[in-house]
Amino acid sequence: LVSRIKENTARLLCFMQKEQRQSGFHPQAFELPIAPEGGVKPLALVTPDGDRVQVVGKVDRVDTMQRDGVTYLRVVDYKTGGKEFSLDDVWCGLNLQMLLYLFSLCADGGGPFAGAVPAGVLYLAADPPPPLLGRQAAAAYEPLYKVDGLVLDDDMVLRAMDREGGGAFVPVGRTSTGKLRKSRKLADLEKLGRIEHRIEKLVGEMAAGLYAGGVDARPLVKQNSRPCDWCDYRSICRH
Numbered sequence: 001l002v003s004r005i006k007e008n009t010a011r012l013l014c015f016m017q018k019e020q021r022q023s024g025f026h027p028q029a030f031e032l033p034i035a036p037e038g039g040v041k042p043l044a045l046v047t048p049d050g051d052r053v054q055v056v057g058k059v060d061r062v063d064t065m066q067r068d069g070v071t072y073l074r075v076v077d078y079k080t081g082g083k084e085f086s087l088d089d090v091w092c093g094l095n096l097q098m099l100l101y102l103f104s105l106c107a108d109g110g111g112p113f114a115g116a117v118p119a120g121v122l123y124l125a126a127d128p129p130p131p132l133l134g135r136q137a138a139a140a141y142e143p144l145y146k147v148d149g150l151v152l153d154d155d156m157v158l159r160a161m162d163r164e165g166g167g168a169f170v171p172v173g174r175t176s177t178g179k180l181r182k183s184r185k186l187a188d189l190e191k192l193g194r195i196e197h198r199i200e201k202l203v204g205e206m207a208a209g210l211y212a213g214g215v216d217a218r219p220l221v222k223q224n225s226r227p228c229d230w231c232d233y234r235s236i237c238r239h
Helices: 002-022 087-091 097-107 135-139 155-161 189-211
Strands: 026-034 043-046 052-055 057-067 070-079 117-125 147-152
Touching: 026 097, 043 097, 043 189, 052 189, 057 097, 057 155, 070 097, 070 155, 087 189, 097 117, 097 189, 117 155, 117 189, 147 155
Parallel strands: 070 117
Antiparallel strands: 026 057, 043 052, 057 070, 117 147
């Protein structure tokens, strides 16, 4: 097990080296706390009943790029197992964490990234499962690291993240002529603003529900699939 972890870590570091050699974005912080006493102030909201809530957390990695006096910022999260980003999930109140971090970093007027332009959130699958191969083929196997998330719909920014445009380091691809393919993984600043407003509304509703004692399980059902079907407590839970 330790040997496998070492091999996976070395391969992941090689992938990250390749990404950084060609990228205009470079790490500025790791394991960055977002907290009242931390370097970045958390999102603070007041519910309709006057209760206060702050959203705290810790960001795996924060990257920035400087262009023409403007700071562009992205957050990167390392994931084990599969991770598929969906704006539909966000709209329903799921997978808000990384976007909350992104907006908190850019909105903290007294923080180290004050005034930065949100450039996106990226999820990097740090341990992609290998295919079933023979011993010799497995030794030469090169993992395919998948990057998912939501990125700013700006050609300059995307070229800075993925210089060749092949989609190896961003969740969007290009046509044979170099044009960006239409994708729900892209959002302009106006759309990001709408997403931020939606997330703040959702967090306010969640906080109001918690203060009111609402802790019922209300799983999101998608295409007849429910999280309850995989839950160890389904036999005793009324949901």
